[in-house]
Amino acid sequence: MRYLVTGGAGFIGSHYVRGLLAGHYADDVDAVHVLDKLTYAGNLANLSSVSDDRRFSFAVGDICDGDLLEEVIPGHDVVVNFAAETHVDRSISGPQDFVVTNVVGTQSLLDACRRHEIARIVHIGTDEVYGSIDVGSWTEDSPLLPNSPYAASKAAGELLVRAYHRTYGLPVSSTRCSNNYGPYQYPEKVIPLFVTNLIDGLQVPLYGDGLNVRDWLHVDDHCRGIQIVVERGEAGAAYNIGGGEELTNRELTARILARMGREWNDWVRPVDDRLGHDRRYSVDDSRIRALGYHPRNGFAEGLDETIRWYQDNESWWRPLKES
Numbered sequence: 001m002r003y004l005v006t007g008g009a010g011f012i013g014s015h016y017v018r019g020l021l022a023g024h025y026a027d028d029v030d031a032v033h034v035l036d037k038l039t040y041a042g043n044l045a046n047l048s049s050v051s052d053d054r055r056f057s058f059a060v061g062d063i064c065d066g067d068l069l070e071e072v073i074p075g076h077d078v079v080v081n082f083a084a085e086t087h088v089d090r091s092i093s094g095p096q097d098f099v100v101t102n103v104v105g106t107q108s109l110l111d112a113c114r115r116h117e118i119a120r121i122v123h124i125g126t127d128e129v130y131g132s133i134d135v136g137s138w139t140e141d142s143p144l145l146p147n148s149p150y151a152a153s154k155a156a157g158e159l160l161v162r163a164y165h166r167t168y169g170l171p172v173s174s175t176r177c178s179n180n181y182g183p184y185q186y187p188e189k190v191i192p193l194f195v196t197n198l199i200d201g202l203q204v205p206l207y208g209d210g211l212n213v214r215d216w217l218h219v220d221d222h223c224r225g226i227q228i229v230v231e232r233g234e235a236g237a238a239y240n241i242g243g244g245e246e247l248t249n250r251e252l253t254a255r256i257l258a259r260m261g262r263e264w265n266d267w268v269r270p271v272d273d274r275l276g277h278d279r280r281y282s283v284d285d286s287r288i289r290a291l292g293y294h295p296r297n298g299f300a301e302g303l304d305e306t307i308r309w310y311q312d313n314e315s316w317w318r319p320l321k322e323s
């Protein structure tokens with residue numbers, strides 16, 4: 001199988017590419033081509049371990065560029081779209097880039113896949129499209145009620161996915177996963193931000209009362225879930241992917257501090273809450289579990305390994321943090 005992975009130089013996309021080429025997710029990987037715009041979040045260092053693999057190739061480019069897609073798309077069996085603007089805080093201060101890539105870019109990619117009759121397409125979405133839920137969990141049939149510009153742009157992209165399936169019969173599915181963690185995550189996101197701050201002797205900024213609840217999913221479990229959707233997902237369907245590990249931000253912070261031997265009162269700096277901050281996310285992922293998915297990584301060990309990775313790989317994150 002020949003894979004095109006858009007946004008494959010980012011956190012999750014690069015994990016998927018490394019795992020594909022290592023044979024972790026599929027046996028029949030003949031080629032993996034990455035198309036990535038290399039925004040601030042894209043990083044060729046994330047792919048350096050596979051750059052010598054003869055099945056791997058890379059091109060810098062934008063999923064909004066229809067002419068480029070005409071050249072890149074033909075010849076692939078599977079397209080997996082990770083390309084997106086992804087940081088909620090950046091979407092609050094500057095929403096337009098989010099609409100361009102997450103909506104227009106998604107449409108332009110779907111259109112190119114339609115023209116070239118790509119056999120299988122998976123679009124990576126997020127649980128943030130559902131909004132916020134106080135109790136219980138969302139199923140894939142729950143309404144999309146996004147609250148941040150990021151979530152709204154991801155919801156719009158997903159509606160285009162649905163429309164391209166309904167209107168043109170495009171064999172596309174989407175995933176809606178919870179918060180990912182693991183190595184190579186850009187140090188603006190909460191776990192790498194907190195860990196690298198503490199390594200540098202800086203306090204960690206905790207939003208509001210810290211009682212917002214997130215479900216944590218190891219990036220490798222997420223990528224296994226994506227592959228299940230690639231191989232066995234139904235065209236036109238969405239799949240929630242959860243980690244089964246709900247924590248308040250206070251609990252998450254306390255675990256990181258304990259692991260790094262720091263005291264709450266000295267190292268946590270409360271800051272004003274994020275605008276429109278969703279209170280709780282929780283997905284019911286029984287649809288993908290029925291296809292054989294289950295998370296393999298426990299959060300305690302996964303967090304330990306992730307902290308150790310940032311401690312051991314300062315040369316990866318320091319240039320990003322300084323820029």
Ligand code: NAD
Binds near residue numbers: 081178
């Ligand atoms: P990331 O920000 O680390 O990487 C995004 C990648 O997309 C970067 O390599 C960037 O250069 C590339 N990109 C951005 N705009 C592009 C464009 N116009 N054309 C081509 N490439 C472009 O993001 P991530 O955390 O790896 O997230 C990947 C996907 O997973 C996104 O769709 C995101 O919405 C979704 N997601 C992420 C999380 C999470 O916790 N990280 C949770 C739920 C869903």
